[in-house]
Amino acid sequence: MSLLELKGVGYQAGETTILEDVDLTINAGEWVTIAGPSGSGKSTLVRIIASLLSRTSGELNFAGKSIDTYDPIAYRRRVSYSFQQPTLFGETVRDNLSFPYQIRQRSFDEQRAVAALDYVGLAASDLDKAVIDLSGGQRQRVALLRNVMIYPEVLILDEVTAGLDAENKAFVWSMIRHFNGDDGITIIAITHDQSEIDVATRLVTLTDGRITGGTR
Amino acid sequence: MNLAVNNQSLILALGLVMIALAIGWHEKLGIDRDMIIGVVRAVIQLFVVGYLLKYVFRLDNVWLTAVLILIIIFNAGYNAKQRSNGIPRALPISVGAILISTAVTLGVLMLAGAIKFIPSQMIPISGMIASNSMVAIGLCYRNLNAEFKQERQAVLEKLALGADLKDASRDIVRASIKTGMQPTIDSAKTVGIVSLPGMMSGLIFAGVDPVRAIKYQIMVTFMLMSATSIGSVLACYWAYREFYNERKQLVGPSN
Numbered sequence: 001m002s003l004l005e006l007k008g009v010g011y012q013a014g015e016t017t018i019l020e021d022v023d024l025t026i027n028a029g030e031w032v033t034i035a036g037p038s039g040s041g042k043s044t045l046v047r048i049i050a051s052l053l054s055r056t057s058g059e060l061n062f063a064g065k066s067i068d069t070y071d072p073i074a075y076r077r078r079v080s081y082s083f084q085q086p087t088l089f090g091e092t093v094r095d096n097l098s099f100p101y102q103i104r105q106r107s108f109d110e111q112r113a114v115a116a117l118d119y120v121g122l123a124a125s126d127l128d129k130a131v132i133d134l135s136g137g138q139r140q141r142v143a144l145l146r147n148v149m150i151y152p153e154v155l156i157l158d159e160v161t162a163g164l165d166a167e168n169k170a171f172v173w174s175m176i177r178h179f180n181g182d183d184g185i186t187i188i189a190i191t192h193d194q195s196e197i198d199v200a201t202r203l204v205t206l207t208d209g210r211i212t213g214g215t216r
Numbered sequence: 217m218n219l220a221v222n223n224q225s226l227i228l229a230l231g232l233v234m235i236a237l238a239i240g241w242h243e244k245l246g247i248d249r250d251m252i253i254g255v256v257r258a259v260i261q262l263f264v265v266g267y268l269l270k271y272v273f274r275l276d277n278v279w280l281t282a283v284l285i286l287i288i289i290f291n292a293g294y295n296a297k298q299r300s301n302g303i304p305r306a307l308p309i310s311v312g313a314i315l316i317s318t319a320v321t322l323g324v325l326m327l328a329g330a331i332k333f334i335p336s337q338m339i340p341i342s343g344m345i346a347s348n349s350m351v352a353i354g355l356c357y358r359n360l361n362a363e364f365k366q367e368r369q370a371v372l373e374k375l376a377l378g379a380d381l382k383d384a385s386r387d388i389v390r391a392s393i394k395t396g397m398q399p400t401i402d403s404a405k406t407v408g409i410v411s412l413p414g415m416m417s418g419l420i421f422a423g424v425d426p427v428r429a430i431k432y433q434i435m436v437t438f439m440l441m442s443a444t445s446i447g448s449v450l451a452c453y454w455a456y457r458e459f460y461n462e463r464k465q466l467v468g469p470s471n
Binding site: 050051052053054072073074076077080081082083086087089099100102103104146147 | 369370372373374375376377378379380383461463464465466
């Protein structure tokens with residue numbers, strides 16, 4: 001059974017059609033790359049999938065049930081969305097990595113946080129580092145860790161490597177490959193980067209709000 | 217009583233307004249019309265209220281007093297709503313928050329024996345409480361709108377991580393409550409040093425012993441702290457949900 005199923009999904013903002021008749025099926029564990037020119041509706045599509053926006057037409061099913069039947073908060077804990085230029089919360093890295101625990105009223109797993117930081121090339125002492133002292137690449141790594149401190153089933157990435165240098169970009173993609181390959185998290189990634197599009201295992205292309213290429 | 221305000225002295229005091237008008241005219245501020253309307257309205261409103269209060273105080277009827285207090289609360293709520301800049305359900309939220317903050321504060325003062333349920337005490341005190349609560353709630357609304365606009369990205373990210381509405385809005389709600397209460401806290405810090413507040417000044421002006429006047433002022437300071445804190449907390453916690461839709465998505469502020 002498919003994990004996510006979109007049937008004729010559309011989004012209308014006033015008189016403007018942003019998305020039209022989008023059909024897309026995504027299976028558990030897949031890595032789907034979404035490409036397309038600016039303004040083609042990519043971010044709107046993934047925000048609808050992340051339940052940050054509601055479609056104005058069509059059907060969207062998650063694990064066989066309409067998204068409307070899920071509590072949006074519980075759903076977003078299963079389908080996590082990572083932004084292009086993330087805002088880090090509070091003062092320190094700890095404030096950010098503990099946030100997913102806080103909102104679930106669970107105690108912070110510091111050991112897991114330290115292991116995760118080590119994995120992304122940061123030291124245990126960086127847990128108490130001020131977020132304003134992090135470089136752009138480090139901010140993006142911390143933001144991504146925040147999304148996966150408690151594993152979601154789906155991780156949506158909205159151009160998370162845009163603006164990063166080649167080294168940081170490679171590092172972030174190796175993190176994402178690990179989440180997908182080793183942890184089985186389904187990945188939906190928007191990208192503009194041709195080198196990422198070239199290696200995509202499954203590519204979906206959007207133009208003017210419609211799927212115009214790739215595999216549905 | 218050493219008050220000596222009669223109609224003649226009031227007319228002479230009108231000269232003070234002339235000074236303000238002259239400054240406005242000379243500096244081409246374009247506020248002459250507003251100033252004249254303001255003065256005329258103030259005189260008419262105060263005379264009407266003065267005669268109305270005289271009648272109500274003489275009648276000393278519990279129900280009439282209660283109705284007047286409710287009218288004060290509704291007007292305060294309506295004015296607070298005007299500052300909401302389109303927050304949905306701002307009227308019931310404002311009226312509810314002012315009603316509860318006024319009722320709790322009046323209730324405590326009555327239980328403490330500081331005031332009695334008589335119109336000459338209840339009506340002016342209710343007016344002071346409701347008006348302070350109104351100003352605090354107006355500031356809360358302004359801050360909620362500004363913060364939800366400024367912190368939109370952070371709120372979206374918290375929602376995307378699965379935060380509930382309270383967790384996603386917590387920092388904004390806290391900052392807004394603080395903004396609502398700040399003027400009352402500041403004025404409590406400077407009372408007697410920078411300003412002699414209206415009630416205390418009025419009592420001293422009317423010949424009451426300053427030591428007795430400060431006791432009233434202390435009571436007023438306490439009651440305004442209570443009213444603005446209750447009003448701000450209730451209004452912020454009720455209003456922040458209006459920035460989201462039923463699918464718990466961020467939709468506000470409206471502009």
